[in-house]
Amino acid sequence: MALDQETLKQFVDTVRRYVRERLIPLEDQVADEDQIPEEVINEMKDMGLFGISIPEEFGGLGLTMSEEVAIIQEMGYTSPVFRSMFGTNVGIGSQGIIMDGTSEQKAKYLPLMASGELIGSFALTEPDAGSDAGSVRTSARLDGDEYILNGTKRFITNAPRAGVFTVMARTGTREEGGRGVSAFLVDAGLPGITLGKPDKKMGQKGSHTCDVIFDNVRVPRAALIGGVEGQGFKTAMKVLDRGRLHISALSVGTAKRLIDESVLYSTERKQFGTEICNFQLVQAMLADSQTEYYAGKCMVEETARAYDAGEKVSLQAASCKLFCTEMVGRVADRAVQVHGGSGYISEYCVERFYRDVRLFRLYEGTSQIQQLVIAKQLIREASEQTA
């Protein structure tokens, strides 16, 4: 639903305040304890953040992509682990159900996801299937009125808290590739599901991933998203444009924070008798970061607008993901450089962000996968024109 400008502005302002007054002061604690305080999770639930992308009829806010991008840029201004807490509910955890779920599936899961009562995780990646997502081996075999799931999923965000997993499993043959994959809604409490130990990550402390192991897990037939086999991969691909824009907006928000931190530091730190911001080589770093940030912001906002207008944006969304996540990597690197040795010391938040943003180039499709998507589409378009 498109909000009027004033209401959107009020909400964006509130999120901005919440980030600055409440979340930023907690960043170090969350990183040290590897845990977001329960109180904060409840506040984010109360603010409606878990349901921003879920339609109003299911208790969410039903924001447009442009509105979502505005909110997520604000969330990007603090440690990405706060966003990660509700990220799966906003993105791939709920969107598959919204786009392709049956009405029973929508009614059962969406209201609980919108309120944050239920955390949804998305389980696609496996030890032997990452970028080549169509090769997943986790199997789902129909046995009477139930499917039996077997396999291991890897690096599953929010798995320790998840109430339901969207599991991509093979119902067809290996040769069918992505066309043999189906998506299932699997309640986390079912017998046969075990979780691995939380992964020890480079950054994003406070957000947790782990293996999810399915050992003869019986799920009812009604758990198949959309009720049709072989659609799982298509469902996942449909959700991707939104997810890529979401991560791009997040990267843009974080770039802004890193620039603000860098500018502040450069106006306070003195060397050779003057603030370091007076050195043109330092200014160049600030200007480059600002320019790239602004380019990313414009890309994301324009693509979100096109998405809302119903245009096909796969190429643009992949371009945004590629540029914005690489951009924030460069901005983080310069932020450390502007901070000098202090940028390598964890007392300054740029050190933490430098590690945190590294993930953005890896998940939801690596940079190389985005390049493939972009190039493939360009080539396809060209051949369609000459045909």
Next chain:
Amino acid sequence: MKILVSVKRVVDFNVKVRVKPDGTGVDLGNVKMAMNPFCEIAVEEGVRLKEQGIADEVVVVSIGPKACQEQIRTAMALGADRGIQIETDQELDSLAVAKLLAKVVEEEQPGLVILGKQSIDSDNNQTGQMLGALTGMPQGTFASEVNLVEGKVEVTREVDGGLQTLSLNLPAIVTTDLRLNEPRYASLPNFMKAKRKPLDTKSPADFGVDISPRLKTLKVEPPAERQAGIIVGSVDELVEKLKNEAKVI
């Protein structure tokens, strides 16, 4: 019981204000505006009393230009039930505000009026007290705790040297201090709901109140730049300097 809360639109507390070059006031061009933080605490307190079932309606009033409807909407998103805006573009003295509020009190007959102890723009700290004088209602200013017990309100006040607790007969006036509560962040659904809550617009003339200023601003100046401090070598040196240089002890 009905609670009346007043809110004021002021420069956002995060903004570093600048004095206009001609010294006639603070430059408000392109400056982010927000609800006065003390007023936000007042709204929160009213809403909490409603959530506890002690109050059944929270009415929020703001006096000022049309734009202050934004702050009324924010108060309604936080949980107030309806709003009253008294629209005027004129600069208002505390007395003019208090007189208008007194009229609203007369009309609405609230059991409790909650105001911020002061607004961060001019820091006058007068309106609540003046409203007390005009209405004859008892007042508990600088509240850090408010409890309603059997037709009375107990107000813990932050005063020099400690805390003082007053018991006031209702209807009463309370002005809020910073430690009274921590205001919540409004949710988006509540912003949407706030759009549908009633907001009455009135003018000072509707109340027959003369709002012409009693005070004239002669000049506004920024505070003097702070001089750099010094690091003293010992406690003795500090005491010596406080005594003989600063002459404060």
